[in-house]
Amino acid sequence: MVSLLNPALFKDQALINGIWCDAQSQLRTKVINPATLEFIGSIPNMTDVETKFAIESSKNAFSVWKKYTAKERSTLLKKWYDLILINLNDLAKLITIEQGKPLVEARGEVLYGASFIEWFSEQARRIEGETIASPSNDRRLLTIRQPIGVCAAITPWNFPAAMITRKVAPALAAGCTMILKPASQTPFSALALAELALQAGIPPGVFNVITGDPSPIAHELTHNSTVRKLTFTGSTPIGSLLMAHGASHIQKSSMELGGNAPFIVFEDADIDAAVEGAIISKFRNNGQTCVCSNRFYIHTLVYDEFIQKLKAKVEALKIGNGLNDCTSIGPFIDENAFIKNKEFITDAVSKGAELICGGERIYPDGLNGFFMSPAILINVDNTMRVSCEEIFGPIAPIMQFSDEKEVILKANDTEFGLASYFYTQSLARTWRVSEALEYGMVGINTGLISTTEAPFGGIKQSGLGREGSKHGIDEYLEIKYLCMGISS
Numbered sequence: 001m002v003s004l005l006n007p008a009l010f011k012d013q014a015l016i017n018g019i020w021c022d023a024q025s026q027l028r029t030k031v032i033n034p035a036t037l038e039f040i041g042s043i044p045n046m047t048d049v050e051t052k053f054a055i056e057s058s059k060n061a062f063s064v065w066k067k068y069t070a071k072e073r074s075t076l077l078k079k080w081y082d083l084i085l086i087n088l089n090d091l092a093k094l095i096t097i098e099q100g101k102p103l104v105e106a107r108g109e110v111l112y113g114a115s116f117i118e119w120f121s122e123q124a125r126r127i128e129g130e131t132i133a134s135p136s137n138d139r140r141l142l143t144i145r146q147p148i149g150v151c152a153a154i155t156p157w158n159f160p161a162a163m164i165t166r167k168v169a170p171a172l173a174a175g176c177t178m179i180l181k182p183a184s185q186t187p188f189s190a191l192a193l194a195e196l197a198l199q200a201g202i203p204p205g206v207f208n209v210i211t212g213d214p215s216p217i218a219h220e221l222t223h224n225s226t227v228r229k230l231t232f233t234g235s236t237p238i239g240s241l242l243m244a245h246g247a248s249h250i251q252k253s254s255m256e257l258g259g260n261a262p263f264i265v266f267e268d269a270d271i272d273a274a275v276e277g278a279i280i281s282k283f284r285n286n287g288q289t290c291v292c293s294n295r296f297y298i299h300t301l302v303y304d305e306f307i308q309k310l311k312a313k314v315e316a317l318k319i320g321n322g323l324n325d326c327t328s329i330g331p332f333i334d335e336n337a338f339i340k341n342k343e344f345i346t347d348a349v350s351k352g353a354e355l356i357c358g359g360e361r362i363y364p365d366g367l368n369g370f371f372m373s374p375a376i377l378i379n380v381d382n383t384m385r386v387s388c389e390e391i392f393g394p395i396a397p398i399m400q401f402s403d404e405k406e407v408i409l410k411a412n413d414t415e416f417g418l419a420s421y422f423y424t425q426s427l428a429r430t431w432r433v434s435e436a437l438e439y440g441m442v443g444i445n446t447g448l449i450s451t452t453e454a455p456f457g458g459i460k461q462s463g464l465g466r467e468g469s470k471h472g473i474d475e476y477l478e479i480k481y482l483c484m485g486i487s488s
Protein backbone atom coordinates (compact mmCIF):
# COMPACT_ATOMS: atom_id res chain seq x y z
CA MET A 1 0.00 0.00 0.00
CA VAL A 2 1.22 3.49 -0.82
CA SER A 3 0.41 6.33 1.59
CA LEU A 4 -1.42 9.04 -0.37
CA LEU A 5 -3.23 12.23 0.64
CA ASN A 6 -6.21 10.76 -1.23
CA PRO A 7 -6.11 6.99 -0.45
CA ALA A 8 -8.97 6.37 -2.91
CA LEU A 9 -6.41 6.81 -5.70
CA PHE A 10 -4.50 3.65 -4.84
CA LYS A 11 -6.35 1.01 -6.85
CA ASP A 12 -5.07 -2.56 -7.08
CA GLN A 13 -7.88 -4.00 -9.14
CA ALA A 14 -8.74 -3.72 -12.83
CA LEU A 15 -11.65 -1.57 -13.99
CA ILE A 16 -14.29 -3.06 -16.25
CA ASN A 17 -17.65 -1.37 -16.79
CA GLY A 18 -17.17 0.87 -13.78
CA ILE A 19 -16.52 -2.10 -11.48
CA TRP A 20 -13.17 -2.71 -9.78
CA CYS A 21 -12.48 -6.41 -10.20
CA ASP A 22 -9.96 -9.23 -9.84
CA ALA A 23 -8.90 -11.88 -12.32
CA GLN A 24 -11.22 -14.86 -12.52
CA SER A 25 -8.20 -16.99 -11.61
CA GLN A 26 -7.57 -14.79 -8.56
CA LEU A 27 -3.92 -14.73 -9.71
CA ARG A 28 -2.03 -11.50 -9.09
CA THR A 29 1.21 -9.90 -10.31
CA LYS A 30 3.54 -8.14 -7.89
CA VAL A 31 4.70 -4.57 -8.49
CA ILE A 32 7.97 -3.35 -6.97
CA ASN A 33 9.60 0.01 -6.34
CA PRO A 34 12.63 0.05 -8.71
CA ALA A 35 14.65 2.25 -6.34
CA THR A 36 14.25 0.11 -3.23
CA LEU A 37 13.11 -3.23 -4.76
CA GLU A 38 10.37 -3.19 -2.11
CA PHE A 39 6.88 -4.58 -2.74
CA ILE A 40 4.41 -1.80 -3.57
CA GLY A 41 1.30 -3.87 -4.28
CA SER A 42 -0.15 -6.32 -6.76
CA ILE A 43 -2.59 -6.26 -9.67
CA PRO A 44 -4.93 -8.84 -11.17
CA ASN A 45 -3.25 -11.19 -13.64
CA MET A 46 -5.97 -11.16 -16.27
CA THR A 47 -5.96 -12.97 -19.61
CA ASP A 48 -8.14 -13.10 -22.70
CA VAL A 49 -11.08 -14.25 -20.55
CA GLU A 50 -11.50 -10.91 -18.82
CA THR A 51 -10.45 -9.05 -21.96
CA LYS A 52 -13.53 -10.36 -23.73
CA PHE A 53 -15.71 -8.90 -20.95
CA ALA A 54 -13.90 -5.57 -21.24
CA ILE A 55 -14.45 -5.47 -25.00
CA GLU A 56 -18.16 -6.23 -24.60
CA SER A 57 -18.41 -3.50 -21.97
CA SER A 58 -16.66 -1.01 -24.26
CA LYS A 59 -18.92 -1.93 -27.15
CA ASN A 60 -22.04 -1.31 -25.06
CA ALA A 61 -20.62 1.92 -23.69
CA PHE A 62 -19.77 3.12 -27.20
CA SER A 63 -23.43 3.00 -28.23
CA VAL A 64 -24.12 5.50 -25.44
CA TRP A 65 -20.94 7.60 -25.47
CA LYS A 66 -21.08 8.34 -29.21
CA LYS A 67 -24.50 9.98 -28.65
CA TYR A 68 -23.10 12.45 -26.12
CA THR A 69 -22.73 15.84 -27.74
CA ALA A 70 -19.24 17.20 -28.35
CA LYS A 71 -19.85 19.77 -25.63
CA GLU A 72 -20.93 17.10 -23.15
CA ARG A 73 -17.79 15.05 -23.83
CA SER A 74 -15.69 18.20 -23.61
CA THR A 75 -17.17 19.12 -20.23
CA LEU A 76 -16.49 15.67 -18.76
CA LEU A 77 -12.90 15.67 -20.05
CA LYS A 78 -12.37 19.11 -18.50
CA LYS A 79 -13.65 17.78 -15.15
CA TRP A 80 -11.21 14.87 -15.43
CA TYR A 81 -8.41 17.39 -16.11
CA ASP A 82 -9.41 19.45 -13.07
CA LEU A 83 -9.42 16.37 -10.81
CA ILE A 84 -5.95 15.38 -12.03
CA LEU A 85 -4.59 18.81 -11.12
CA ILE A 86 -6.23 18.61 -7.68
CA ASN A 87 -4.51 15.24 -7.14
CA LEU A 88 -1.19 16.24 -8.74
CA ASN A 89 1.00 15.40 -5.76
CA ASP A 90 -0.48 11.93 -5.23
CA LEU A 91 -0.25 11.09 -8.94
CA ALA A 92 3.37 12.26 -9.05
CA LYS A 93 4.20 10.17 -5.99
CA LEU A 94 2.66 7.08 -7.61
CA ILE A 95 4.79 7.62 -10.75
CA THR A 96 8.01 7.96 -8.73
CA ILE A 97 7.27 4.96 -6.54
CA GLU A 98 6.40 2.59 -9.39
CA GLN A 99 8.73 3.94 -12.14
CA GLY A 100 11.60 5.58 -10.23
CA LYS A 101 11.87 8.99 -11.89
CA PRO A 102 12.59 12.00 -9.66
CA LEU A 103 9.51 13.69 -8.20
CA VAL A 104 10.20 16.89 -10.13
CA GLU A 105 10.02 14.89 -13.37
CA ALA A 106 6.99 12.97 -12.14
CA ARG A 107 5.15 16.21 -11.41
CA GLY A 108 6.13 17.38 -14.88
CA GLU A 109 4.75 14.18 -16.35
CA VAL A 110 1.41 14.59 -14.57
CA LEU A 111 1.10 18.16 -15.91
CA TYR A 112 2.19 17.01 -19.38
CA GLY A 113 -0.28 14.12 -19.27
CA ALA A 114 -3.08 16.38 -18.02
CA SER A 115 -2.37 18.86 -20.83
CA PHE A 116 -3.52 16.25 -23.36
CA ILE A 117 -6.87 15.98 -21.60
CA GLU A 118 -7.23 19.76 -21.50
CA TRP A 119 -6.21 20.06 -25.16
CA PHE A 120 -8.57 17.36 -26.40
CA SER A 121 -11.45 18.63 -24.23
CA GLU A 122 -11.17 21.68 -26.50
CA GLN A 123 -10.55 19.72 -29.71
CA ALA A 124 -13.71 17.64 -29.01
CA ARG A 125 -15.78 20.65 -30.06
CA ARG A 126 -13.84 21.24 -33.27
CA ILE A 127 -14.52 17.99 -35.12
CA GLU A 128 -15.77 19.28 -38.46
CA GLY A 129 -16.78 17.92 -41.82
CA GLU A 130 -16.78 19.78 -45.11
CA THR A 131 -18.94 20.53 -48.13
CA ILE A 132 -17.39 19.80 -51.52
CA ALA A 133 -18.08 21.62 -54.77
CA SER A 134 -20.33 19.23 -56.71
CA PRO A 135 -19.36 18.29 -60.32
CA SER A 136 -23.05 18.31 -61.29
CA ASN A 137 -26.28 20.10 -60.40
CA ASP A 138 -28.11 16.93 -59.41
CA ARG A 139 -26.10 16.17 -56.30
CA ARG A 140 -24.48 17.80 -53.28
CA LEU A 141 -21.32 16.41 -51.70
CA LEU A 142 -20.21 16.65 -48.08
CA THR A 143 -18.29 14.76 -45.41
CA ILE A 144 -18.85 14.15 -41.74
CA ARG A 145 -16.35 12.74 -39.25
CA GLN A 146 -17.43 10.00 -36.85
CA PRO A 147 -15.69 8.06 -34.04
CA ILE A 148 -13.95 4.85 -35.09
CA GLY A 149 -15.58 2.92 -32.22
CA VAL A 150 -14.05 0.58 -29.63
CA CYS A 151 -10.31 1.23 -29.27
CA ALA A 152 -7.51 -0.48 -27.35
CA ALA A 153 -4.29 0.97 -25.98
CA ILE A 154 -1.14 -0.82 -24.82
CA THR A 155 1.37 1.44 -23.09
CA PRO A 156 4.95 1.37 -21.75
CA TRP A 157 6.39 1.75 -18.26
CA ASN A 158 8.55 4.83 -18.81
CA PHE A 159 5.71 7.39 -18.68
CA PRO A 160 3.02 5.65 -16.60
CA ALA A 161 0.58 8.57 -16.83
CA ALA A 162 1.33 10.66 -19.92
CA MET A 163 1.43 7.76 -22.37
CA ILE A 164 -2.07 6.85 -21.19
CA THR A 165 -3.70 10.29 -21.41
CA ARG A 166 -1.99 10.97 -24.77
CA LYS A 167 -4.17 8.17 -26.12
CA VAL A 168 -7.30 8.10 -23.96
CA ALA A 169 -7.99 11.84 -24.19
CA PRO A 170 -8.27 12.08 -28.01
CA ALA A 171 -10.14 8.76 -28.18
CA LEU A 172 -12.82 9.88 -25.71
CA ALA A 173 -12.93 13.36 -27.25
CA ALA A 174 -13.70 11.76 -30.62
CA GLY A 175 -16.53 9.69 -29.10
CA CYS A 176 -14.64 6.40 -28.96
CA THR A 177 -14.32 4.09 -25.97
CA MET A 178 -10.96 2.79 -24.78
CA ILE A 179 -9.63 -0.42 -23.23
CA LEU A 180 -6.18 0.16 -21.76
CA LYS A 181 -3.56 -2.45 -20.91
CA PRO A 182 -0.79 -0.57 -19.04
CA ALA A 183 2.71 -1.93 -18.47
CA SER A 184 2.73 -4.43 -15.59
CA GLN A 185 5.70 -2.63 -14.03
CA THR A 186 3.71 0.62 -13.63
CA PRO A 187 -0.05 -0.03 -13.37
CA PHE A 188 -1.02 2.16 -10.42
CA SER A 189 -0.79 5.49 -12.25
CA ALA A 190 -3.19 4.22 -14.93
CA LEU A 191 -5.62 2.86 -12.33
CA ALA A 192 -5.57 6.16 -10.42
CA LEU A 193 -6.32 8.05 -13.64
CA ALA A 194 -9.23 5.69 -14.31
CA GLU A 195 -10.59 6.33 -10.82
CA LEU A 196 -10.49 10.07 -11.47
CA ALA A 197 -12.22 9.57 -14.83
CA LEU A 198 -15.06 7.79 -13.02
CA GLN A 199 -15.21 10.59 -10.43
CA ALA A 200 -15.40 13.12 -13.28
CA GLY A 201 -18.57 11.42 -14.52
CA ILE A 202 -17.19 9.62 -17.56
CA PRO A 203 -19.68 6.74 -17.89
CA PRO A 204 -18.77 3.18 -16.90
CA GLY A 205 -17.26 1.18 -19.76
CA VAL A 206 -16.01 4.24 -21.65
CA PHE A 207 -12.53 3.84 -20.14
CA ASN A 208 -11.71 0.28 -19.04
CA VAL A 209 -8.30 -0.76 -17.64
CA ILE A 210 -7.23 -4.39 -17.66
CA THR A 211 -4.01 -5.66 -16.14
CA GLY A 212 -2.06 -8.86 -16.51
CA ASP A 213 -0.30 -11.09 -18.99
CA PRO A 214 0.32 -8.97 -22.11
CA SER A 215 0.35 -11.80 -24.63
CA PRO A 216 -3.16 -13.26 -24.16
CA ILE A 217 -4.67 -9.82 -23.48
CA ALA A 218 -3.09 -8.34 -26.61
CA HIS A 219 -4.03 -11.42 -28.65
CA GLU A 220 -7.70 -10.81 -27.83
CA LEU A 221 -7.43 -7.04 -28.34
CA THR A 222 -5.83 -7.48 -31.78
CA HIS A 223 -7.90 -10.41 -33.05
CA ASN A 224 -11.35 -9.37 -31.81
CA SER A 225 -12.97 -7.46 -34.69
CA THR A 226 -15.03 -5.37 -32.27
CA VAL A 227 -11.78 -3.53 -31.48
CA ARG A 228 -11.47 -1.28 -34.52
CA LYS A 229 -8.28 0.51 -33.49
CA LEU A 230 -5.15 -0.35 -31.55
CA THR A 231 -2.84 2.40 -30.33
CA PHE A 232 0.51 1.17 -29.04
CA THR A 233 3.49 2.84 -27.45
CA GLY A 234 6.50 0.68 -26.83
CA SER A 235 9.35 -1.11 -28.55
CA THR A 236 9.43 -1.56 -32.30
CA PRO A 237 9.47 -5.39 -32.25
CA ILE A 238 6.30 -5.53 -30.14
CA GLY A 239 4.64 -2.86 -32.25
CA SER A 240 5.39 -4.86 -35.38
CA LEU A 241 3.96 -8.00 -33.78
CA LEU A 242 0.74 -6.23 -32.78
CA MET A 243 0.27 -4.74 -36.25
CA ALA A 244 0.64 -8.21 -37.75
CA HIS A 245 -2.01 -9.63 -35.42
CA GLY A 246 -4.45 -6.82 -36.15
CA ALA A 247 -3.95 -7.19 -39.89
CA SER A 248 -6.15 -10.30 -39.77
CA HIS A 249 -9.21 -8.03 -39.63
CA ILE A 250 -7.69 -4.79 -41.00
CA GLN A 251 -7.50 -3.25 -37.56
CA LYS A 252 -6.41 0.39 -37.65
CA SER A 253 -3.30 1.13 -35.63
CA SER A 254 -1.13 3.97 -34.46
CA MET A 255 2.37 3.19 -33.30
CA GLU A 256 4.77 5.18 -31.13
CA LEU A 257 7.89 3.06 -31.15
CA GLY A 258 11.62 3.06 -30.58
CA GLY A 259 14.14 5.77 -31.32
CA ASN A 260 17.83 6.37 -31.98
CA ALA A 261 18.13 10.16 -31.84
CA PRO A 262 21.21 11.92 -33.19
CA PHE A 263 22.42 15.05 -31.36
CA ILE A 264 24.61 17.18 -33.67
CA VAL A 265 26.70 20.15 -32.51
CA PHE A 266 28.04 22.27 -35.37
CA GLU A 267 31.12 24.45 -35.14
CA ASP A 268 29.04 27.64 -34.83
CA ALA A 269 26.84 26.33 -32.01
CA ASP A 270 26.37 27.98 -28.63
CA ILE A 271 28.31 25.34 -26.68
CA ASP A 272 26.82 26.12 -23.28
CA ALA A 273 23.32 25.83 -24.75
CA ALA A 274 24.32 22.60 -26.50
CA VAL A 275 25.59 21.10 -23.25
CA GLU A 276 22.37 22.07 -21.45
CA GLY A 277 20.37 20.50 -24.27
CA ALA A 278 22.53 17.37 -24.19
CA ILE A 279 21.90 16.89 -20.48
CA ILE A 280 18.12 17.18 -20.74
CA SER A 281 17.78 15.18 -23.97
CA LYS A 282 20.08 12.39 -22.76
CA PHE A 283 19.50 12.00 -19.04
CA ARG A 284 15.81 12.85 -18.56
CA ASN A 285 14.13 9.84 -16.90
CA ASN A 286 17.57 8.23 -16.53
CA GLY A 287 17.81 8.14 -20.32
CA GLN A 288 14.66 6.00 -20.50
CA THR A 289 12.65 8.00 -23.01
CA CYS A 290 12.04 7.27 -26.68
CA VAL A 291 13.30 10.73 -27.67
CA CYS A 292 16.54 10.61 -25.65
CA SER A 293 19.67 11.47 -27.60
CA ASN A 294 21.32 8.19 -28.50
CA ARG A 295 24.31 9.35 -30.57
CA PHE A 296 26.30 12.60 -30.16
CA TYR A 297 28.10 14.06 -33.21
CA ILE A 298 30.37 16.96 -32.21
CA HIS A 299 32.23 19.08 -34.74
CA THR A 300 36.01 18.72 -34.32
CA LEU A 301 36.48 22.48 -33.85
CA VAL A 302 34.33 22.51 -30.69
CA TYR A 303 34.90 18.93 -29.54
CA ASP A 304 37.30 19.53 -26.62
CA GLU A 305 35.21 22.37 -25.16
CA PHE A 306 31.99 20.37 -25.49
CA ILE A 307 33.42 17.22 -23.86
CA GLN A 308 34.99 19.16 -20.99
CA LYS A 309 31.75 21.05 -20.22
CA LEU A 310 29.51 18.01 -20.69
CA LYS A 311 31.66 15.86 -18.37
CA ALA A 312 31.50 18.50 -15.64
CA LYS A 313 27.68 18.63 -15.84
CA VAL A 314 27.31 14.84 -15.95
CA GLU A 315 29.50 14.36 -12.89
CA ALA A 316 27.35 16.88 -11.01
CA LEU A 317 24.12 14.89 -11.56
CA LYS A 318 22.67 13.58 -8.29
CA ILE A 319 21.68 9.91 -8.42
CA GLY A 320 19.25 8.54 -5.84
CA ASN A 321 15.72 7.82 -4.72
CA GLY A 322 13.30 9.89 -6.79
CA LEU A 323 11.38 10.79 -3.64
CA ASN A 324 14.35 12.88 -2.47
CA ASP A 325 14.05 16.48 -3.69
CA CYS A 326 17.76 16.71 -4.64
CA THR A 327 17.67 13.66 -6.94
CA SER A 328 18.14 14.27 -10.67
CA ILE A 329 18.69 10.66 -11.80
CA GLY A 330 16.70 7.65 -10.61
CA PRO A 331 17.15 3.90 -11.08
CA PHE A 332 16.69 1.66 -14.08
CA ILE A 333 13.25 0.10 -14.25
CA ASP A 334 14.77 -3.32 -13.56
CA GLU A 335 17.95 -5.44 -13.51
CA ASN A 336 17.63 -6.39 -17.18
CA ALA A 337 17.77 -2.76 -18.24
CA PHE A 338 20.88 -2.25 -16.10
CA ILE A 339 22.57 -5.36 -17.51
CA LYS A 340 21.81 -4.25 -21.10
CA ASN A 341 23.46 -0.88 -20.44
CA LYS A 342 26.53 -2.51 -18.91
CA GLU A 343 26.75 -4.70 -22.01
CA PHE A 344 26.63 -1.59 -24.21
CA ILE A 345 29.63 -0.16 -22.37
CA THR A 346 31.58 -3.43 -22.44
CA ASP A 347 30.95 -3.83 -26.17
CA ALA A 348 31.99 -0.24 -26.97
CA VAL A 349 35.19 -0.35 -24.90
CA SER A 350 36.12 -3.74 -26.37
CA LYS A 351 35.92 -2.11 -29.83
CA GLY A 352 38.06 0.91 -28.94
CA ALA A 353 35.80 3.40 -27.19
CA GLU A 354 36.98 5.16 -24.03
CA LEU A 355 34.78 5.49 -20.93
CA ILE A 356 35.68 8.92 -19.50
CA CYS A 357 33.17 8.91 -16.64
CA GLY A 358 30.42 6.83 -14.98
CA GLY A 359 29.17 3.44 -16.04
CA GLU A 360 29.36 1.79 -12.64
CA ARG A 361 26.58 0.38 -10.48
CA ILE A 362 26.14 2.56 -7.40
CA TYR A 363 24.03 2.21 -4.26
CA PRO A 364 22.89 5.73 -3.34
CA ASP A 365 21.82 5.92 0.31
CA GLY A 366 22.32 2.15 0.42
CA LEU A 367 19.40 1.55 -1.97
CA ASN A 368 19.28 -1.88 -3.62
CA GLY A 369 17.73 -0.71 -6.88
CA PHE A 370 19.72 -0.77 -10.13
CA PHE A 371 21.43 2.63 -10.36
CA MET A 372 24.25 3.49 -12.79
CA SER A 373 26.46 6.55 -12.62
CA PRO A 374 25.78 8.46 -15.87
CA ALA A 375 28.40 7.58 -18.48
CA ILE A 376 30.22 9.27 -21.36
CA LEU A 377 31.91 7.17 -24.06
CA ILE A 378 34.30 8.85 -26.53
CA ASN A 379 35.98 7.53 -29.68
CA VAL A 380 32.74 5.73 -30.52
CA ASP A 381 32.12 4.43 -34.04
CA ASN A 382 29.23 2.81 -35.89
CA THR A 383 30.53 -0.73 -35.30
CA MET A 384 29.48 -0.41 -31.66
CA ARG A 385 26.03 -1.38 -30.35
CA VAL A 386 25.57 2.01 -28.64
CA SER A 387 25.54 3.75 -32.00
CA CYS A 388 22.90 1.56 -33.63
CA GLU A 389 20.68 0.23 -30.83
CA GLU A 390 18.33 2.20 -28.61
CA ILE A 391 20.26 2.62 -25.35
CA PHE A 392 17.37 3.52 -23.04
CA GLY A 393 19.80 4.41 -20.27
CA PRO A 394 22.28 7.07 -19.05
CA ILE A 395 25.06 6.53 -21.59
CA ALA A 396 26.22 9.32 -23.94
CA PRO A 397 28.22 7.94 -26.91
CA ILE A 398 30.28 10.70 -28.55
CA MET A 399 31.59 10.82 -32.14
CA GLN A 400 33.41 13.61 -34.00
CA PHE A 401 32.66 14.99 -37.47
CA SER A 402 34.01 17.75 -39.70
CA ASP A 403 31.60 17.92 -42.65
CA GLU A 404 27.85 18.72 -42.71
CA LYS A 405 26.96 16.29 -45.51
CA GLU A 406 28.95 13.51 -43.78
CA VAL A 407 27.19 13.97 -40.44
CA ILE A 408 23.73 14.00 -42.00
CA LEU A 409 24.46 10.70 -43.75
CA LYS A 410 25.59 9.22 -40.43
CA ALA A 411 22.65 10.68 -38.52
CA ASN A 412 20.20 9.14 -40.99
CA ASP A 413 21.94 5.76 -41.05
CA THR A 414 19.39 3.99 -38.81
CA GLU A 415 16.07 2.19 -39.17
CA PHE A 416 14.60 4.58 -36.62
CA GLY A 417 13.19 8.03 -37.30
CA LEU A 418 11.64 9.51 -34.18
CA ALA A 419 13.51 12.52 -32.68
CA SER A 420 16.69 14.33 -33.73
CA TYR A 421 18.54 17.41 -32.46
CA PHE A 422 21.12 19.86 -33.73
CA TYR A 423 22.74 23.10 -32.63
CA THR A 424 23.80 25.86 -34.98
CA GLN A 425 23.42 29.62 -35.26
CA SER A 426 23.17 29.63 -39.05
CA LEU A 427 19.70 30.13 -40.51
CA ALA A 428 20.66 28.58 -43.83
CA ARG A 429 22.11 25.52 -42.12
CA THR A 430 19.00 25.27 -39.93
CA TRP A 431 16.84 24.83 -43.02
CA ARG A 432 19.28 22.53 -44.84
CA VAL A 433 19.72 20.16 -41.89
CA SER A 434 16.05 20.24 -40.76
CA GLU A 435 14.94 19.21 -44.24
CA ALA A 436 17.65 16.57 -44.62
CA LEU A 437 17.17 14.74 -41.33
CA GLU A 438 14.90 11.66 -41.74
CA TYR A 439 12.97 11.99 -38.48
CA GLY A 440 9.46 12.84 -37.40
CA MET A 441 10.68 15.50 -35.01
CA VAL A 442 13.68 17.88 -35.02
CA GLY A 443 14.89 19.92 -32.05
CA ILE A 444 16.86 22.96 -33.14
CA ASN A 445 18.96 24.56 -30.39
CA THR A 446 16.84 22.73 -27.81
CA GLY A 447 16.91 19.29 -26.21
CA LEU A 448 13.28 19.26 -25.06
CA ILE A 449 10.66 19.20 -27.81
CA SER A 450 7.58 17.37 -26.50
CA THR A 451 4.43 19.41 -25.97
CA THR A 452 0.74 18.66 -26.46
CA GLU A 453 0.34 21.40 -29.09
CA ALA A 454 2.81 19.73 -31.48
CA PRO A 455 2.47 16.45 -33.42
CA PHE A 456 4.51 13.73 -31.68
CA GLY A 457 5.57 10.75 -33.74
CA GLY A 458 8.11 9.11 -35.97
CA ILE A 459 8.81 7.71 -39.41
CA LYS A 460 10.48 4.53 -40.61
CA GLN A 461 10.49 1.96 -37.77
CA SER A 462 9.69 4.56 -35.11
CA GLY A 463 6.01 4.44 -35.76
CA LEU A 464 2.81 5.38 -37.53
CA GLY A 465 0.58 8.37 -36.87
CA ARG A 466 0.88 11.38 -34.58
CA GLU A 467 -0.22 12.08 -31.01
CA GLY A 468 -1.18 15.45 -29.57
CA SER A 469 -1.63 18.60 -31.69
CA LYS A 470 -4.62 19.19 -33.97
CA HIS A 471 -3.71 15.90 -35.71
CA GLY A 472 -4.01 13.60 -32.72
CA ILE A 473 -7.80 13.32 -32.76
CA ASP A 474 -7.79 12.24 -36.42
CA GLU A 475 -6.38 8.88 -35.29
CA TYR A 476 -9.78 8.16 -33.70
CA LEU A 477 -12.09 9.47 -36.42
CA GLU A 478 -13.42 8.13 -39.71
CA ILE A 479 -14.32 10.41 -42.61
CA LYS A 480 -17.73 9.59 -44.12
CA TYR A 481 -18.61 10.94 -47.55
CA LEU A 482 -22.28 11.82 -48.17
CA CYS A 483 -23.51 12.20 -51.73
CA MET A 484 -26.99 13.77 -51.92
CA GLY A 485 -28.95 13.39 -55.13
CA ILE A 486 -31.19 16.41 -55.59
CA SER A 487 -32.58 15.91 -59.06
CA SER A 488 -36.13 17.40 -59.13
Ligand SMILES: NC(=O)c1ccc[n+]([C@@H]2O[C@H](COP(=O)([O-])OP(=O)(O)OC[C@H]3O[C@@H](n4cnc5c(N)ncnc54)[C@H](O)[C@@H]3O)[C@@H](O)[C@H]2O)c1
Pocket residue numbers: 154155156157158159163181182183184214215218219233234235236238239241255256257258259289290390392418462463
Ligand atom coordinates in the same frame (compact mmCIF):
# COMPACT_ATOMS: atom_id res chain seq x y z
N1 LIG B 1 7.52 6.57 -29.46
C1 LIG B 1 7.07 6.80 -28.24
O1 LIG B 1 6.27 7.73 -27.97
C2 LIG B 1 7.54 5.92 -27.12
C3 LIG B 1 7.24 6.31 -25.82
C4 LIG B 1 7.69 5.49 -24.77
C5 LIG B 1 8.41 4.32 -25.01
N2 LIG B 1 8.66 3.99 -26.29
C6 LIG B 1 9.45 2.79 -26.57
O2 LIG B 1 9.05 1.72 -25.68
C7 LIG B 1 10.20 0.94 -25.37
C8 LIG B 1 10.35 0.84 -23.87
O3 LIG B 1 9.11 0.57 -23.25
P1 LIG B 1 8.75 -0.91 -22.86
O4 LIG B 1 9.96 -1.64 -22.37
O5 LIG B 1 7.53 -0.87 -22.00
O6 LIG B 1 8.33 -1.52 -24.29
P2 LIG B 1 7.67 -2.93 -24.56
O7 LIG B 1 7.41 -2.95 -26.01
O8 LIG B 1 8.46 -4.04 -23.96
O9 LIG B 1 6.27 -2.89 -23.75
C9 LIG B 1 5.30 -1.94 -24.09
C10 LIG B 1 3.94 -2.52 -23.75
O10 LIG B 1 3.75 -3.70 -24.53
C11 LIG B 1 3.42 -4.78 -23.70
N3 LIG B 1 3.98 -6.01 -24.27
C12 LIG B 1 5.21 -6.52 -24.08
N4 LIG B 1 5.34 -7.68 -24.77
C13 LIG B 1 4.17 -7.88 -25.42
C14 LIG B 1 3.66 -8.89 -26.28
N5 LIG B 1 4.41 -9.94 -26.66
N6 LIG B 1 2.40 -8.78 -26.75
C15 LIG B 1 1.64 -7.72 -26.40
N7 LIG B 1 2.06 -6.73 -25.59
C16 LIG B 1 3.30 -6.82 -25.11
C17 LIG B 1 4.01 -4.45 -22.35
O11 LIG B 1 3.31 -5.14 -21.32
C18 LIG B 1 3.78 -2.95 -22.29
O12 LIG B 1 2.46 -2.68 -21.86
C19 LIG B 1 11.39 1.64 -26.00
O13 LIG B 1 11.70 1.06 -27.23
C20 LIG B 1 10.89 3.06 -26.22
O14 LIG B 1 11.56 3.70 -27.27
C21 LIG B 1 8.27 4.75 -27.37
Ligand SMILES: O=C[C@H](O)CS(=O)(=O)O
Pocket residue numbers: 158159162288289290291450456
Ligand atom coordinates in the same frame (compact mmCIF):
# COMPACT_ATOMS: atom_id res chain seq x y z
O1 LIG C 1 9.35 8.20 -24.09
C1 LIG C 1 8.26 8.55 -24.30
C2 LIG C 1 7.71 9.93 -24.31
O2 LIG C 1 6.95 10.11 -25.49
C3 LIG C 1 8.78 10.96 -24.19
S1 LIG C 1 8.10 12.55 -24.03
O3 LIG C 1 7.88 12.79 -22.58
O4 LIG C 1 6.83 12.62 -24.77
O5 LIG C 1 9.12 13.45 -24.59
